[in-house]
Amino acid sequence: MPTQLDRALQSKGLFVAFTGLVTAVAAWSIWGSDIFPAESDPKGNPEDWTTTELRRWLEARKLHPDARATREELIERVKANMRTPPRP
Template identity: 60%
Template sequence: MPTPLDRATSARAPFFAFAAIVTAVAAWSIWGGDIFPSQDLTGDPENWTHEECTRWLQNRNLHPSPLATTAELLERVKANMRIPRNG
């Protein structure tokens, strides 16, 4: 006669729940919490604030200096922007 422990270990639901948890933790560690990245800034960088320039550089792992002025950040943003090519 099976005991409650035997029935619990032979059930499939706990196994799939455990597998789902392990998969979720693995996905979180692989993507580092950036599963849904924030939207990228668009428009003319001349109109961006200091925080927006800093966020744009951080999104590209360009490590903006916390002591940099807005003009310095804007210069780095412009230097690292991709210019779309026609044709």
Template identity: 60%
Template structure:
């Protein structure tokens, strides 16, 4: 005579319920949780001290397209021209 545990182990509903929970947790961790690839923060400090990569990243984050042939001086001029004045 089968015990209640034997009947539960052979139940499709139990298996489908467990599979649904695992699927839901997996989907939440992939799409609903945190950003898997968080955006890098803006560089801090004065733009004169930023590297070329930091200036390009800052410009590209604002859709100002840095350009691959721009010199460091060109990038610095574009960054300074597009920086907002500090609020006082």
């Protein structure tokens, strides 16, 4: 009488799942985390940046902008921390 392990080893679904897992791990090891590279920092005057760029700049430096912060507040924080390099 076949056991549950015998049935699982004969299952095509388990084989497909295993090969999918191996393929995903291989793709990740080949391309790494550069599949979706991070956007570069905006350049120029912070007053010309969009709100999204201001927030991204602050997040890159682990300065976590407040969700309710106005554009002017974000610009002020960026200018105050302008010489801070991004943290890894």
